[in-house]
Amino acid sequence: MPKGNSKDKSYKPILPGTNAWPVVQLSKNRKQFIAKVIEEALNKIKDATPGRQSLREELESTLYQEKLRIKQNPWRVDPQDDYRFWEQVKNDLVELATEHEARKQEEEILHRIVSRYANEIAGNFKKTRYQFTREMVKFGFARLLNATRVKRFGAFFRNEYTLKDKIQVTGKAKQLRKLAKRGTVVMVPTHFSNLDSILIGWIIHVLGMPAFIYGAGLNLFNIKIFAYFMNSLGAYKVDRRKKNSIYLETLKMYSNLAIQEGAHSLFFPGGTRSRSGEIENSLKLGLLGTAMEAQRSIYMKHPNGEGKKIFIVPVTINYNFVLEAPSLIHEHLERQGAEKYYVESDEYSTSYNMIKFLIKFFTKGSDISVSIGCGMDLLGNYVDDEGNSIDQHGRFINTRDYFTSNGEITADKQREEEYTRRLSQIIVKEYHKINRVFASHLVAFIAFNLWRKQYNKLDLYDFLRLPEEEMVINYDVFRSHFKKVRKQIFKLKKENKVNVAAHLKGNIDDVIKLGIDNVGMYHSKRPLLTDKAGNIITKDLNTLYYYHNRMNGYDLKKHI
Structure with a gap:
């Protein structure tokens, strides 16, 4: 790197x-490309459902899931005829003719569904x-x-x-x-x-x-x-x-x-x-x-x-x-x-x-x-x-x-x-x-783990319900752990296991301040900040947990 x-x-x-x-060439031939998508998808689905009953079950399962989607989770972007289309599919499946003709009719229904999906997906x-x-x-x-x-x-x-x-x-x-x-x-x-x-x-x-x-x-x-x-x-x-x-x-x-x-x-x-x-x-x-x-x-x-x-x-x-x-x-x-x-x-x-x-x-x-x-x-x-x-x-x-x-x-x-x-x-x-480690990632990781170890007998959900007023970390304690973990991050970088932002190499107090100032800086309830005495506090443990998670996967908890 x-x-x-x-x-x-x-x-x-x-x-x-x-x-x-x-992508320009693809857009020029958009209709032909969509037709090819439909054809190839149909062939693959039909090959995967060779028996009559197999295809019928696939169509019925799709119909059930789509009706459920329309009822339970509709979006404004959905087409206006969504309900009508799937009602028609339902009626057509009910009215399928004799067993000899059914496969052909099922494939026609499948074609309509795949065509609808392909045209919806297409850019x-x-x-x-x-x-x-x-x-x-x-x-x-x-x-x-x-x-x-x-x-x-x-x-x-x-x-x-x-x-x-x-x-x-x-x-x-x-x-x-x-x-x-x-x-x-x-x-x-x-x-x-x-x-x-x-x-x-x-x-x-x-x-x-x-x-x-x-x-x-x-x-x-x-x-x-x-x-x-x-x-x-x-x-x-x-x-x-x-x-x-x-x-x-x-x-x-x-x-x-x-x-x-x-x-x-x-x-x-x-x-x-x-x-x-x-x-x-x-x-x-x-x-x-x-x-x-x-x-x-x-x-x-x-x-x-x-x-x-x-x-x-x-x-x-x-x-x-x-x-x-x-x-x-x-x-x-x-x-x-x-x-x-x-x-x-x-x-x-x-x-x-x-x-x-x-x-x-x-x-x-x-x-x-x-x-x-x-x-x-x-x-x-x-x-x-x-x-x-x-x-x-x-x-x-x-x-x-x-x-x-x-x-x-x-x-x-x-x-x-x-x-x-x-x-x-x-x-x-x-x-x-x-991945580039930012100071904001690191301060969140260290603060959350220091508090988590303090209440290690609680499961995560009980811990996250604790009142934020009880969460205070002495700045010198925090600084000591930050120094230790940052050193480990630099070691991982030498081993080509992570990358770091340039600002992480600065004066330790400046880096900590930068991290605390930046982590969750928009949120009305700040996940990390300092009190008047200069100690580390939180206003939102849940969001701090989110930012802490960015440093998962590097086996760093043992250094705190």
Whole structure:
């Protein structure tokens, strides 16, 4: 991992014009591409349900789940004819004819469902809107930065500060650019905030790369301002309420075929924002598996070796604070503790609230960093700048061999599922290696563990109910533990097991102050602050727990 960051660098576009972008080519042939998704998904589903009763059961299960979704969890973004469509499916299933004709009719119903899903999922990238939106995001964020960093009249209209002053890009940016010219990149970032998609989109632009397609939660399309941005920036829609296999197969086929077409892709393999605040330690294998299937399919279609290689690039997004932290940790605790805990609803579900969200985010002088990891192949081997795979012994290897049986490229579902599991585990390790430790992460981790050890006989939920007034840590005690843990962090960095922000190396008292000032700085109830005597206190243990979790996975508790 290179030292410093690339925030002051300017990157030229890797392709001469937007017409050469894979996502532009995909959008030009949108109807044909959707038709191909429908056809391929239908074939796969029919192959998986060869018996008449098998397909009928799949359709009935899908109908049941969709009716339940409409009743229990409707969204504004849902189509107006949602209820009517599924009522018609229900009626058609009831009225199926004789057994001889039933399979054909069932397949016709399946076709309608898959077609509906494919058209819902499909992105609607438009080159002109992309360019306009890109400039609008850049302009709007820059105005906010200038208005808040420069406290004087007229600062809103100045250009003194840009996003490059706010967002630091570290890691393998140059390699990422080279790989994007040699093959197809699948970027897999950590996911903490609703801002992640826009920030990553901006980073892709800054690095001079073509627009990526990416899966965005359908719930975000409830928010009109986000819907416009995401439609313009290459998003396709992912509805995480839909768990039925017909929808999931259609979604995976969309991703698979887009990657085969050479469209650089981005998805959050954790599946959704981290509710606990910790780096993802268990990834969803569905969309990740589509990259595996796409690579095998490319090899099968190009036996002469001309097919593009797919590269996996892990990315960690590092914030001092996450605006949604209180609601996210409430949801996590409710899931983990069932009846022991109460969950509150997401507070950023409207355009008005999202605009407030953006303004409040940029009114704080807290930096963000985006850490780009080393490129890997689908087996988790590192690749060099030319895209050549290198095994753990430093030898060049041909990834085609991993998909070969008896001298031929073959489809083997069990084998590819095992490869995908292995890849997911390697990505998690990479997240921890390229993660940048901020002072805010460290002060939260140390304070929470000092209090937790003080009340170690209580379970977590009883501990979190303790009155905050009882929580006080003598500053000298806190400082001593901070010094010890920071030393261990630097040791882990030397071992290439983590990265650190430059500010963590400063004078210890300055670093502690910076961390306390930044952690949860927006929240009305601060997770960490100092009292008049200079001791460490908290106003919100739950949110402190969220920020503490960021440092899980490094075996640091034993040093406190």
